[in-house]
Amino acid sequence: MRLRARSKTQSSRLEAKFALYWRGLGGPELQREFIFHPERKWRADLTQVESRTIIKIEGGIFVAGGGRHNRVAGFIADAEKYMEAFLAGWNVVRLSAPQITAPDIARLIHRMNAASAAQP
Secondary structure, three states: OOOOOOOOOHHHHHHHHHHHHHHHHOOOOEEEEOOOOOOOOOOOEEEEEEOOEEEOOOOOOOOOOHHHHHHHHHHHHHEEEEEEEEOOOOEEEEEEEHHOOOOHHHHHHHHHHHHHHHHO
């Protein structure tokens, strides 16, 4: 059996699972495809603006042959993007499939709510 180079289904399933937990646990509003860098026009999968948190759902990490993000050039580009996000004051949270659980999502929500409350 041959695997596709990129599995959109896996990412969609992970995002749906994340969204189900997020809503069920009362997570704050998230924005999709938020542009967090004014010059490079980089977008974040999910962003919680008040806590300045970017959430990246890492789908396709087990794709045979490696997906775009697992190849050297893609990995380097992602590292640059995450570093620039951090330097601009964003928290970057990368989640893989095993981390998309109710306890882990509850911990994220708790931390984001605390960070939002601390903002002036």
